[in-house]
Amino acid sequence: MGWIGWEVINEGQYKIPMQKLSSDEKDVIEGVCKEFSDTVKDEVIENGAVAREIINKLLVQHLNKNRISADEEQIKYLTDAIFLATYAYGPLTYLLEDDMLEEIAVVGLGTPIYVFHREKGWLDTNVMFTERDALIDIINKMSRKIGRRITLQNPRLNAVLPDGSRLHATIEPVSDLELTIRKFKKVPLTVRDLVKTGYNADLLAFLWLIFQNDKNIIVCGNTAAGKTTTLNALFSFVPITERIVLLEETPEIVIPHKHQVKMKTNPSLGIRMKDLIEDSLRMRPDRVIIGEVRSKEEILAMIESMNAGQARGCYATMHAHSAKELVSRLRYNEVMPSDFSAIDLVIVQRRFLKFSGGKVKETRKVVEVCELAESRGGITIHHLFQYDPKKDTVVRTPAKSRVIEEIAFANGWAESKIYEEIARRSNYLKAIFAKSKNIQKDIESYGFQ
Structure with missing residues (x-):
């Protein structure tokens, strides 16, 4: 040689x-x-x-x-x-x-x-x-x-x-x-960086409130859409003192929380994602992140974890081009319609080609943020935000949010107060995006009013 x-x-x-x-x-x-x-x-x-x-x-x-x-x-x-x-x-x-x-x-x-x-x-x-x-x-x-x-x-x-x-x-x-070789950024993206992928201050303020509450979220998209990268960035909204349990096949999640436990599968030893999800039920986590859910047994274990309510929130990434495709995949893998209520929010991010200035460019955008609800034995998709190609960002739809209703009810507030808080956070994010040198610190220092 x-x-x-x-x-x-x-x-x-x-x-x-x-x-x-x-x-x-x-x-x-x-x-x-x-x-x-x-x-x-x-x-x-x-x-x-x-x-x-x-x-x-x-x-x-x-x-x-x-x-x-x-x-x-x-x-x-x-x-x-x-x-x-x-x-x-x-x-x-x-x-x-x-x-x-x-x-x-x-x-x-x-x-x-x-x-x-x-x-x-x-x-x-x-x-x-x-x-x-x-x-x-x-x-x-x-x-x-x-x-x-x-x-x-x-x-x-x-x-x-x-x-x-x-x-x-x-x-x-x-x-x-x-x-x-798939490389990952040495310096993780912040929520400010998500603006490049179609997230705006209104959507990020909404997600900020959701991530601070006890909600289960799936981030889905096609291959290399940035699902894990997005989840990394959104965890800036989770209080820094919480205990996070990360379950992955390939370590990709990079979050700033010091109290975190990382576990990974090992096929040669017969340690599957399903086993790690079951182990997490005994670990008293504040949050559970499942890096990538693929097989039927992993999907059912994820739903079990979400239904168990042992954490303030369970988060997972999955391959699906749309919310509709996600529903089809979950149903194909025998998730019962009654179990869809365990999934509080779905974020869909896509990688696709876009024509601009006579050139074709690959881009990544958030295209759907929605809730899933059982309806007459089937599943109804309620879109809260959808991508607008002309504006190159997401826009809020008129649909009512079940998650907002639940947060308002749990705190004894009117829904209008929740939306006022989202608007306040949106303005706050716009301000720190323009001048902040430490986004994470500024998010942590925000006080609910």
Whole structure:
């Protein structure tokens, strides 16, 4: 196997800052990589700075020994290339560090690496993998810390990287060779950031009040619609002192609450989402978050958790393009019409293509906020907010809200007082969105009037 199993090319919409190497430079790199491997052997070097120091020393010795001259700039990029090949993750290292990227995709050898940019969509890069073994070595290097490997006997790999990124890879006979990495923002979005996805101050003020009360909410949408990201941001509305139990298959929820318990499934040990949901019933949580509900048993366990009322609120994400599709999926998985009352609110967020200025752009928008109600053996959808494409935001509908009625009744208030409070919070949010440097702190400091 060659240590440099990739090639820098001239084309590419996204430029990875890597130097195109000559054949002589590749020979030097191959030699120093072998010397580095012989030097460290089975020793695990946890510190990248230490690895660079060793590499730089070996490189200078190699150049002197072979009477090869190199200037300071050349030594730097040769050191970088050796570091990427031996210690880091090759060209993927730079992509993993870019917080503007959501997805990294390798679709085979001899084809550019692709990235999905948060603002520009899919872009091809100026680097492609050329050697199968080099890419497989990088995949296994990335999953080493969690004790997994991709091999001919195990040609599929799904793993969570230490930084929370989600890794998926397959080799033959499943595919020729492919890799996908789903990245998550290092700095979580705030409710202010949700304005870009169609949320306005009126809807956010409404959700703020709902999240502060004992209500169960499902956030649904299609793949990569930002369901988890939205739930992360909306948890800014949950009092910071509450105890949160997070149940996930892949750790993606990042909330500011210190009193949180994270639990995740483990298929190899037979620990399913249903088991974690049942465990949560014994943990006295203030809130329960179920990261992703997929199967029939998970759906029924979620409904059981919502009906049990052991927490102030149960929150889950599900795949569904619309509230109507969500209802169909729940009914298909044998959720009884009488159990739909356990779901207080549904938020639907969509990822879709939008035509603007002669261009096609992928966008994410909240398209529905609604309540579900049993009606003559069926389910009626009451839309409270709906997306208006012309205004590019949601608008409130005339429909009455059952949840608002319940909050008003529980507090002995007139509904008009609730709507006055929502209007007050809406104005407050507009003010802090314009000038606040710490949205979370300002939300916490708000006093109910």
